[in-house]
Amino acid sequence: MTINNVMVIGAGQMGAGIAQVFARAGVDVKLNDLKQEALDKGLAGIEKRLARAVEKGRMTSEEQDTAFHHLSGTTNIEDAADCDLVIEAVVENMEVKTKVFQQLDGITPEHTILASNTSSLPITEIAAATKRPSQVIGMHFMNPVPVMKLVEIIRAIQTSAETFEAIKDMTNRLEKTPVEVNDFPGFVSNRILMPMINEAIYTVYEGVASPEDVDTVMKLGMNHPMGPLALADFIGLDTCLYIMEVLYDGFGDSKYRPCPLLRKYVKAGWLGKKSGRGFYTYE
Ligand code: NAI
Numbered sequence: 607m608t609i610n611n612v613m614v615i616g617a618g619q620m621g622a623g624i625a626q627v628f629a630r631a632g633v634d635v636k637l638n639d640l641k642q643e644a645l646d647k648g649l650a651g652i653e654k655r656l657a658r659a660v661e662k663g664r665m666t667s668e669e670q671d672t673a674f675h676h677l678s679g680t681t682n683i684e685d686a687a688d689c690d691l692v693i694e695a696v697v698e699n700m701e702v703k704t705k706v707f708q709q710l711d712g713i714t715p716e717h718t719i720l721a722s723n724t725s726s727l728p729i730t731e732i733a734a735a736t737k738r739p740s741q742v743i744g745m746h747f748m749n750p751v752p753v754m755k756l757v758e759i760i761r762a763i764q765t766s767a768e769t770f771e772a773i774k775d776m777t778n779r780l781e782k783t784p785v786e787v788n789d790f791p792g793f794v795s796n797r798i799l800m801p802m803i804n805e806a807i808y809t810v811y812e813g814v815a816s817p818e819d820v821d822t823v824m825k826l827g828m829n830h831p832m833g834p835l836a837l838a839d840f841i842g843l844d845t846c847l848y849i850m851e852v853l854y855d856g857f858g859d860s861k862y863r864p865c866p867l868l869r870k871y872v873k874a875g876w877l878g879k880k881s882g883r884g885f886y887t888y889e
Pocket of ligand 1: 616
């Protein structure tokens with residue numbers, strides 16, 4: 607199957623980055639958001655990042671023009687009617703996501719593949735909410751999307767081999783590396799990353815070491831580019847807690863129990879970088 611027209615639903619942090627890499631790869635892409643303001647912000651962010659790439663000599667101005675030529679914005683989801691692939695990147699909420707998928711199921715042609723960028727929700731359940739479960743798949747990009755090379759491709763139990771192959775080919779066209787993963791809580795990335803972050807928080811909670819020292823051990827001792835607590839602040843502590851809950855509920859294993867200190871920070875509104883305070887403080 608050839609994918610020529612794509613829509614990305616949700617023009618936030620992830621959606622705008624995803625639209626950018628499609629446009630850059632020469633694929634026609636429409637960025638969609640419910641709110642005009644969010645759409646404008648998403649498109650302005652893409653414009654700024656592409657202009658910076660030209661300034662830094664990573665892209666020619668002709669390539670920048672070509673990328674713009676492939677990109678458009680819309681607040682009307684009905685514009686997905688001519689798309690071969692739609693990627694959903696709205697808020698991490700099952701009810702909202704299934705509503706979007708059911709809407710898309712009614713709007714798009716029969717052949718269209720519906721993908722979700724969810725970082726933790728079961729693709730199998732999203733697929734079951736549509737009339738085309740074999741054409742539903744997870745396409746999990748990493749943040750920041752234009753920089754990170756990995757795309758986790760998550761097969762729901764219903765996903766067909768044809769759908770998987772089409773998404774794998776598309777990922778290669780974006781010059782990213784696809785990794786095939788089956789649909790279990792946290793997939794691979796967050797199943798391994800989040801318990802490490804949670805354990806780092808337990809280490810602080812139990813008074814073993816300060817946040818700075820935990821991060822220094824992991825950076826200088828394990829060669830991680832960023833310590834787990836700085837990374838947790840960057841991801842958002844509410845998101846980290848949410849994913850730990852998904853792992854804990856999904857496996858019913860106490861090894862995934864979210865650290866009480868993580869819960870306390872989230873209750874205090876200390877969500878990390880976005881709120882100005884987490885394990886570190888931000889301007
Ligand atoms: P965000 O909050 O920055 O953006 C979400 C956007 O979706 C907002 O602009 C909102 O107006 C829009 N939206 C909400 N409902 C909508 C609807 N029904 N139709 C159209 N637009 C709608 O969120 P972010 O961080 O971009 O996350 C999006 C998804 O990507 C989530 O599922 C998240 O779990 C996943 N993800 C996030 C990562 C991260 O580091 N932030 C990494 C990988 C995946």
